[in-house]
Amino acid sequence: MHRGVAFSTDDTEDWGLPLAGPGLLLDVPREGPWARRPSLHLEAAPGYRLRVSSGGQPLLWVRIDGYWDRCGFLRGTPSMPWGLPSLSAAEVREVTHEPGSPRWWEAWMWRLGRSLALPEHPVLHAGRWCLRPVKAIRAAESERYPVSTMEWRFGQFPFSPHSPEGVLRFEPFWVEDWTAFGPPWEEGTVLQGALVPLRAPSPEDDGRVKSWRKRARDGTLPPALVRYVDLLGKWLVLDGHDRLHAALLEGVAPPLLGLWPVLEEVLPxxxxxxxxxxxxxxxxxxxxxxxxxxxxxxxxxxxxxQGHRRSTVTRAWPVKGGLPTWRAEVLAWHRWNPFPVQPEDWAWFVAERP
Missing domain, CATH: 1.20.5 (Single alpha-helices involved in coiled-coils or other helix-helix interfaces)
Structure with missing residues (x-):
């Protein structure tokens, strides 16, 4: 009989980002189903090559430039095998507290937290996690990416989420310029904290989108679950793509539950x-x-x-086969799923050199 995930109140007063209410800490044991890689996890190969995988299926291949100048993204299989249970209408009706109130947030945190604690298709790995309501900010209020790895410090606070409209963009391949020094509102300036979907948006006339639009209008829309990945400086949408879509269609701010691994540091x-x-x-x-x-x-x-400090660091497992495997997968994916690319961007993304 293995131990389950333990829940406690998050007593961290300053996470460095705007919060919408109290939070939970999830302590995941190191034995049983939690000892292996979770269904959804990050993998790394030499030369800042990354892969986000779920159930053995690549969802994203990523390359970060060695000088931190740019970052490329290639989408893989858009399904979500980690399988968080869908929210039923009955479950939504059970939460009768005033939307946005502490008790409302607490009810949804416990519901989504218990879903995360299911061992069948785990999203969590061993260690401590924070689950907390977070507020989306305007993109212009966020920060630019560091200009080199020398500015990247191990163990940082999550950056505030912004640009929920990103869930409606599902490009197969794109490259971001992380050296743009213009004002945040200028086109081409890439800022940390953007939301990235892990599947294509549903059509506007989809039944679930229509249902969630009613909830968005009356203020009872359940929060979407987003996970922070510090090396990318982005939030991945784990659950609630249709809820985010509905909020955007209704012109309301979507409620967000942020999830991130917690690093505990003892300060000298x-x-x-x-x-x-x-x-x-x-x-x-x-x-x-x-x-x-x-x-x-x-x-x-x-x-x-204080004698300790909490921050976040994303754990990554090695890509089996390293850079050759990563590169072979990328080339094969493009061969079997052709899409237009800028030749220079693609040549850099798939280059053999680290």
Missing amino acids: SSPEGQEGVMRSAAHHLRAGATPSMIDRVNRMLRLNF
Whole structure:
């Protein structure tokens, strides 16, 4: 008899992104069905070649440039074998709390959390995860990608999700320029935190889309589940493609439940640094102890005096066969599923050199 997933309240006060309510921590054991790769997981090969797979089927092949200049994406099989159970009308009606209230979020977190804890087609691997309501922001409020690997720090906060309209775009292949330095609103500027669908959108006249549109209009639309992948700086839509589509059609902000693995770090004590923080806090408070300034000072003190820090790091397994296997899969996929590409982009994406 194997242990199951343990649930507890997320007491992290500052995840660095706008939150819509309290959260849950999911502690996944290291034995039983959780000891193997989950159905949905990330794999890596040399030269920043990545593959998102589910049930043995590639969903995305990804290449990041060695200088962090660009990133290419190739879509694979668009099915979702991890199989989170579909929400029934009866389950939706059971949640009678005021939409957006803490009790409403709690009810949906527990429902989707229990679905994630099912061992049949696991999405979670061993370790700790956070499941928490997150707010989508305007794309212009997000941050650009780092200009080199030297700016990428191991263990960061998730970036806020934005651009839910991305679920309606399902290009077979695209390359992003991560060096664009224009204003965030300029075309071509790529920002961290975008939502990426894992399947094509349903037609507008699909029955489930129509049903969810009614829920979107009356404010009772259940949240979509999105998972953060820190190396890509993006959120993958795990569940709720049709709910997101319905919200967009109705012009309402879709409720989002964010999921990310948690890295626990023990922070070394620094008496000299803490003394400097205290002097800085006193200086700011003398300048004007407004409510907002007090909140900022308290946040600074918490961050510098806590003994540990929580962040996120996406775990990846090695691609069996390494770069040759990754490259052979990509070439075979394009051969059997032809689609137009820019020759220069494709030549870079499939190049043999790391």
